[in-house]
Amino acid sequence: MDGVLTLVAAAGSDALTPAAVDSVRAALERLGAEGDRARWLAEGEACDIAFAGLAPEQADGAARIALGDRPVDTIAQRLDADRVKALLIADMDSTMVTSETLDDLAAHAGLRDAIASITARAMNGELDFAAALRERVGMLAGLPESALAETWAHTRLTPGAQTLVATMKANGARCLLVSGGFRYFTGKVLDLCGFDDHVSNDMEIVDGHLTGRVIEPVRDRQTKLATLMAEAGRLGLPMGRTLAVGDGANDIPMLHAAGLGVAFRPRPAVAEVARVVVRHGDLTALLYAQGIARDQFRESA
Structure with a gap:
């Protein structure tokens, strides 16, 4: 076969x-x-x-x-022989967590709907990601830093997130969280799921308030692809032994480059071009896709 x-x-x-x-x-x-x-x-x-x-x-x-x-x-x-992967590159928002953390943060400024509409267009590839990110963060100028912790308190991991990372690490894989979102949130997800490292954006905070500025450079689709390629090279892995997962347009290049690129409950524009789409299963579907049975799952790192 x-x-x-x-x-x-x-x-x-x-x-x-x-x-x-x-x-x-x-x-x-x-x-x-x-x-x-x-x-x-x-x-x-x-x-x-x-x-x-x-x-x-x-x-x-x-x-x-x-x-x-x-x-x-x-x-x-x-x-x-490359079916079980040795490198995972995962998106965060609407992938490892169930929501868009920047949209959730915007709710504290009464701007959820306005910012979420921009997010939806950017994630569907209708807007330049970096420009849209700067615009959305700019709208949050003056928001107290405490809103970050308040937002995180209501953020939920996607079902299967911890099991995916723990099981892959038990099989010797390196797991990285690479996000166009923000470091405050990726750091929390790293700790909960057991990722090895995270790459994401930073927003400027002065005197306990957001200034509305993103600290350059913006981490975007090229960052995700470059991280995948660099980590595979550093580990001496063929691309066939890499796995990438995400839902938005900024994930498309890494999904196409990975040995197994999974569009997880994706935006319409992403679903149209992805080779593998998961709409119904949770994140453990990525383990099943590697031929890993449920009795081999690990629930925590």
């Missing part, structure tokens, strides 16, 4: 039944593929189907048609 199709259901959905898996195998075979029996990674939640005779894109398309509107993600890829 030279390919593998991973099916991952939304937690608690009961969508990945044996009958659903059989329908996917039958769809592959109708296209002329040889399909192996399913290997369950988590009963009723995730499984692998090894196959031969189809390109991954063909297998993925056939699986999506067979599954219809079931809340099941499909991840098709070549089956090779």
Whole structure:
């Protein structure tokens, strides 16, 4: 077998039944593929189907048609020795945490809606990221520094975030958080999840208040891509052993460059160009995509 199709259901959905898996195998075979029996990674939640005779894109398309509107993600890829990754580069906002922290911070200035609308356009690739970041931070001039801690108190990790990092580190991977967001928040996520390091932006604070200025240079899509490439080079890793995950337009270059680039509950413009999209599963879908079974998961670093 030279390919593998991973099916991952939304937690608690009961969508990945044996009958659903059989329908996917039958769809592959109708296209002329040889399909192996399913290997369950988590009963009723995730499984692998090894196959031969189809390109991954063909297998993925056939699986999506067979599954219809079931809340099941499909991840098709070549089956090779690089499947388990040794480097993770992860976005923060709307990826490792459930919200956009800058939008949440803006709520303390009564500007959530105004700033969130700019964020949405920037994350969908409609605005220059750096210019949009400077504009949004500029609107927060005068906000007390205490708003950062108040915002963090209501920030939630995405389900599976800690398990993803802990399990990858248990398998010897290096895990980096690389964000266009701000260092105050990435530092908190680093501590909670056990990332090895973080790269993000800084905002200027003087006399306990935000000045409305971003400390240059702005960390953007090029920073994310450059970090992925530099870390892989430093570790002597082929790109096939790298994993990147994000949801916004500034993540696209690193998603395309990584051996496995996952668009996680992405913006529409990102979903259109991503090779792998996870809409239903949580972040443990990235572990299943590497063939790691639930009984091998670690819950904390």
